[in-house]
Amino acid sequence: METSIATVCISGPLSAKLHAIAAAGFDGIELFEPDLIAAPESPEEIRALAARLGLRIDLYQPLRDVEGVSEEEFARVLHRADAKFALMQRLGVGTVLACSNVATAVTDDLDVSAAQLRRLGELAAGRGIRIAFEALAWGRHIDDYRTAWEVVRRADHPAVGVCLDSFHILSRRTPLEGITEIPGDRIFFVQLADAPALSLDVLSWSRHHRLFPGEGAFELADLTRRVLDAGYRGPLSLEVFNDTFRQTDPVRTAAQARRSLRWLEDAVARIDPDVPDLQLLPDSAAPAGVAFVEIKGEDTSGFDRVLAAAGFTAHGRHRSKAVTLWTSGRARIVLNEERAAGLAPRIAAVGFDVDDADAVTRRLTALGVPRVDRRRLADEADLPGTIAPDGTEVYWSQAADAGDPEWAAEFGPVQRSAAHGVTRVDHVSLTQPWQVIDETRLFLSAAFALEPQGSTDVPGPAGLVQSHVFGSPDGAVRLPLNVAPPLSAEAGRDGGPVQHIAFACDDVIALARALADAGVAPLPVPANYYDDLAARFALPESTLDGLRAASVLYDADADGSYLHVYTRTIGGVFFEFVERRGHYDGYGPQNAAVRLTAQQRAADRFGA
Amino acid sequence: METSIATVCISGPLSAKLHAIAAAGFDGIELFEPDLIAAPESPEEIRALAARLGLRIDLYQPLRDVEGVSEEEFARVLHRADAKFALMQRLGVGTVLACSNVATAVTDDLDVSAAQLRRLGELAAGRGIRIAFEALAWGRHIDDYRTAWEVVRRADHPAVGVCLDSFHILSRRTPLEGITEIPGDRIFFVQLADAPALSLDVLSWSRHHRLFPGEGAFELADLTRRVLDAGYRGPLSLEVFNDTFRQTDPVRTAAQARRSLRWLEDAVARIDPDVPDLQLLPDSAAPAGVAFVEIKGEDTSGFDRVLAAAGFTAHGRHRSKAVTLWTSGRARIVLNEERAAGLAPRIAAVGFDVDDADAVTRRLTALGVPRVDRRRLADEADLPGTIAPDGTEVYWSQAADAGDPEWAAEFGPVQRSAAHGVTRVDHVSLTQPWQVIDETRLFLSAAFALEPQGSTDVPGPAGLVQSHVFGSPDGAVRLPLNVAPPLSAEAGRDGGPVQHIAFACDDVIALARALADAGVAPLPVPANYYDDLAARFALPESTLDGLRAASVLYDADADGSYLHVYTRTIGGVFFEFVERRGHYDGYGPQNAAVRLTAQQRAADRFGA
Structure with missing residues (x-):
């Protein structure tokens, strides 16, 4: 099982985050754009640092508000995306996360979103880049992973797939059956987060209270099993926005994060022993x-x-x-x-x-x-x-x-x-x-x-x-x-x-x-x-x-x-x-x- | 305008709270039961201390889960209430807050609640005590002040009236028109709290995030004006459950609380100059x-x-x-x-x-x-x-x-x-x-x-x-x-x-x-x-x-x-x-x- 973690999960400047993530034993990172923008290192330096530390850059994130927009706005989207695709080439990262539109959408016509994603996919493909499209739980028109997959299906371009994020799915209690209906190779990325049971608006809940797997109330093992059943073999990646982890020592938080994925791997293997490449933890009962x-x-x-x-x-x-x-x-x-x-x-x-x-x-x-x-x-x-x-x-x-x-x-x-x-x-x-x-x-x-x-x-x-x-x-x-x-x-x-x-x-x-x-x-x-x-x-x-x-x-x-x-x-x-x-x-x-x-x-x- | 504040609003042991509240210039207190239970002073000592400090004890609170219950349970309610009424006589406090049932209610029949409140009123009247019945926003069957008033109306006993709490009313956006339909002398108590605009379950919002008037997003002046228009002339009392104020210096918090009521008095006087006994603050514009x-x-x-x-x-x-x-x-x-x-x-x-x-x-x-x-x-x-x-x-x-x-x-x-x-x-x-x-x-x-x-x-x-x-x-x-x-x-x-x-x-x-x-x-x-x-x-x-x-x-x-x-x-x-x-x-x-x-x-x- 390959593991990854978004740089937004932990504190510190970007270079300190990379060192902490590598020390914890992760295979890769999601590079959160604001971390790069604030960093003094050039994209080439970040690429080289990650390589030296043995970390892949699995994902660049996020591109926001890219679909469902007017043609005039879409011209601006293409300008912005093209600059980011060029940046990704400098970084050597092959996949970008695009979130469903929350701000600038003017239509709920899925064909418009699909056509715009397809044009983005064409642009991305020219630079060897793939787009992972994700339904935010608070997206203006697209707020359900099943809808995101429908848009990707209609976009019908090899450089356009979906990103599944456990928070957006489980926070809204979206049925999970649709996951295995998505071909595994069209799931471009999987982000995992746990969360406590809160009756809070989903945006605040997501931005401040996410937790690492095993620390909250979500049934993450079941969701993860379904993703793997669908045939997804990319990294399982943590994207945890949490006010506390943003403040605590990055080395310690990264170690905690890595441990949470090890716990999850075991939990998935226990509910479905047939999933390949998962290792059980040694059995151990509660103290007597x-x-x-x-x-x-x-x-x-x-x-x-x-x-x-x-x-x-x-x-x-x-x-x-x-x-x-x-x-x-x-x-x-x-x-x-x-x-x-x-x-x-x-x-x-x-x-x-x-x-x-x-x-x-x-x-x-x-x-x-x-x-x-x-x-x-x-x-x-x-x-x-x-x-x-x-x-x-x-x-x-x-x-x-x-x-x-x-x-x-x-x-x-x-x-x-x-x-x-x-x-x-x-x-x-x-x-x-x-x-x-x-x-x-x-x-x-x-x-x-x-x-x-x-x-x-x-x-x-x-x-x-x-x-x-x-x-x-x-x-x-x-x-x-x-x-x-x-x-x-x-x-x-x-x-x-x-x-x-x-x-x-x-x-x-x-x-x-x-x-x-x-x-x-x-x-x-x-x-x-x-x-x-x-x-x-x-x-x-x-x-x-x-x-x-x-x-x-x-x-x-x-x-x-x-x-x-x-x-x-x-x-x-x-x-x-x-x-x-x-x-x-x-x-x-x-x-x-x-x-x-x-x-x-x-x-x-x-x-x- | 008479002012009061619940002892739960501030930190410290009960005697320190009383000193802080008196120093801030309040006229009275609501005595929160757990504060008394944990105090080493006898009820008579608390009564004497309050008197020496120039504080009335306006309210004892709360009696919980008193109505809508089975006859068997109601026998226990009467036992509990009688002990508390006797305690209130020792304290010299004439009004008790009774909250709508959240735990033991077995019926939503308002006549059952009314009959039980009437019997409680008879018991209370024998000791010279009045019951102020309040609809909690999360009450099992009674969660609206208008319903609480209907129950009080049906109870039809001079020792039974309503308590209005701004949080329970404004948090659920209950229309305010019903307030002036209640005869002022049947409003036995008024509790005021502000709160920030949160999309949180109302119980957590109430228990942890209430604020003093002027610190939150509620339109408290309008509600207060209506209460006074209805003819209520009892104290305006603060009941603010707030995780921060429970920790901060009680003297400082009490002064802040008193200031918030002074601000509110001015705000009410500005929207309705005809309300008697309210003083405007001197006019003052924002700095240039x-x-x-x-x-x-x-x-x-x-x-x-x-x-x-x-x-x-x-x-x-x-x-x-x-x-x-x-x-x-x-x-x-x-x-x-x-x-x-x-x-x-x-x-x-x-x-x-x-x-x-x-x-x-x-x-x-x-x-x-x-x-x-x-x-x-x-x-x-x-x-x-x-x-x-x-x-x-x-x-x-x-x-x-x-x-x-x-x-x-x-x-x-x-x-x-x-x-x-x-x-x-x-x-x-x-x-x-x-x-x-x-x-x-x-x-x-x-x-x-x-x-x-x-x-x-x-x-x-x-x-x-x-x-x-x-x-x-x-x-x-x-x-x-x-x-x-x-x-x-x-x-x-x-x-x-x-x-x-x-x-x-x-x-x-x-x-x-x-x-x-x-x-x-x-x-x-x-x-x-x-x-x-x-x-x-x-x-x-x-x-x-x-x-x-x-x-x-x-x-x-x-x-x-x-x-x-x-x-x-x-x-x-x-x-x-x-x-x-x-x-x-x-x-x-x-x-x-x-x-x-x-x-x-x-x-x-x-x-x-």
Whole structure:
């Protein structure tokens, strides 16, 4: 499968884009005209640079408003096109994208458009150039790929074919059956973009919110399969207009883009194994659980106190390293003070239990996800790992059916005791910079089969926090990822936004009492909150009293109920203890706003 | 006119919100329930705090999903409502907002809704409380204020009335004629919000993008007039859900909100002078021109060189201050090195020529726009001034029919010479932090009658720059304000984003030559740009050669053409010289992208 990407997808001047695209392993580019116009390099220099980097220039784009126009206007179109065809010869590019008319069309007569495209095709053919005609979703008269193909069919010139763009097709829910009715050799180019489900006008949606495959809501695999079924064998090319990717580091964005195509190739191969030249990724299931969470900081002693009070067992500071393992049931927390001078505590790493660690390793390698150097958690065990888009290290290791993972042994004999009933990690909540959340989605889904499970806005006192939940189908791994409001994220607090680890336990009220008995105060919950609970739920007064006394929060839905308590924040991390009753599957969304306000109050009081 | 504001409009914990709202001069608040639930203060404490601050609690909000439900569900509604009514008695608030059902409605039978509202009204009346029923634009069955009124009419209970919310009415373009058909005393509450014109689903539009009156595209004055015509005499209250205002400083946002209501009061009084109790703002026309632009920095000598080369005359460094006035025609630039240690040059102030300086002063005072202390530009002249939302100082002074403004005299005798034909300031382009652009719109429009004239996205190498143009109807004042891409704005460059001053001149090619002769190099323009000009416009080869040789950019439309050249950036400021031919009214939008790329290249080369 040949791959290409439009230069408009990423930031920087044109030469930097080409370097980034080549480094990511693409075969070619679509050269976006404004990038060339603003570049100091001559067309010949760009051609030579692309050649040196091993990149084909697959497409020059776009020619706008070329058909359906008056004869007087068409004379201007020919003048403009001829200049661009001459330029393309200097660049050594053989195909130009022509978009359906949005501005100057005076007729919806397809025969006029076809005749004008044919004349353009004749002009292009004289210079060895082909025209790929594309229906924009907001074209004045031609806004459907089937109509574009009809015009191309009527133009009946070998230098005139169609360009299919997934956004223009899927955004308008155009039926896909027409794709395989187009002869493959008349499809001159294919552009792919994903997008989130938005109810926004299609022009704004397209210009600002496109995403790379696997980051949005479109069924791209099905469309791509049909294009290949039609016999198209040209490059699959990304054309993603996105306000964020226009700003972020081009090398990183290009790598993300290339990975999205690798994911797509696999997805297509899975729905249709007969399509030639597609490679599957190694199979890999979602993690079976959270093996450990590591907190790193100059001083993690505050966590020792909380974990001890919660019935965790310490497995000793390692003899040569300032690393401690705390366990309760299958919950494992690594506190790491190694090389953490000046660092406020934060979640540095998450480890997953997986059924086949080698398969995960092979899958990430095939996706081109960079591996971090293996490192020893304490002393002996080597763990394969990588770095998530938000900077958190992610490791994976073979899940043990019984007993603890191999790496745990280096901390000495580990018992599964759980003095106060903490059984495992329920969820890990990381804070995401707004500019990486889309990349994170592809990362978690393609690399770890952790899929998005919905998102919600939590109104905090410093702004809306967007909470995006990712997880495994069985609920064994749950990652609610929070995008903080930009202004407060920018301002920082304790060196970064707040993250947390939630532990599942059998009886959260008893646990909260145990914490209090050990002198670990919970995050205070206002009395008004419990008055509201009384209004919303038919809870017995004694139950309410029990919740209130222990500062435990409550939610319930048709599936069950959720009781949870928060600890105070240390550095950039706090803990939550949760008890899920019945099949409650959420996170108490209304309670999160109460927590954010209490945390802001605590931070203001105690300084931050 | 009584004013109120919902606590959800601004950031912070509840007590901070109350202080900010009181400081802005509001008469009352709508208490948003989640703000109370998350507050540590008891209802009695909140009541007492509001009383001490001189704020009424006009409304408690919201009760959701109260009507159109099954009898079983209605029992739960009554339980919930009764608890909230008791709470409202503790708070001392007499009216509650009930929204039309979005979640639990089982019938569209208006008689069922009316009967249930009546029973709620009976319960409320027992506690001295009134219910204001509001049609949400996305209500399941009741989504139109006229239907809400019909339900209230059928409920026929003195404790049940309607709440009108401008967003729900104007977002769906519901006809306004029905408003005056509602008896004024049955309108229990009125909520006002503006909004930008977006083609977004109405729920997302409402929850994230509402604006204060005067900042959006809604015709709020007409709606407000009708509400008052109907006989409503309760508070006009702001309910603005906005992702930005939830993050910004509450004191500043509340002041902005109060100002928006003052602006609205004036706008209503202007369309209907018969409405009682409304005060007009003092009349004030748009400025007649730009009196001066001040650049402040530790070292402004680089500008001396450019201005001298452009034919400006220096009026001497003031005898006691490091301040220089440069003039050419009516263009006046003040270079100020006073108290600017360590400051890279930036635009610190803009002065407007106005026809009636006292009227402007009175108008800003009435709007509650804070005045900055008068200061002397150099020595003698006192200038009234204020600070724009982006931090730029803005001054105004009486326009002189002939000769120069009074303050200019302190620099000595000023001649109107213009050695190279620079006649005046064409436009001033300031960079806006993204979080102030809405506030800026209200500021420029309400205070200075400078209205928005469209916006466009400029694709730069570091992201999209949103350019919002404001100006006077006659084009004498033009302010294209740019919102930089968040990531590059955050990173900063030379201490801040780049601003510029554009000068109008008679012959820009001659001027560019004069600059070059004086050793002032223009910002380089790539050859590819001129090749594209040749493709797009039928320009004679000699014209193209002239543009190319002088690094002058070109644009044309049906009204005329635009020739312009940029200087290199010094600190955070560059100059542009423009020649408008015919009635060209734009800014060469396609050229801005070329400029941004060239500027990035120059900054990378010379260090930044």
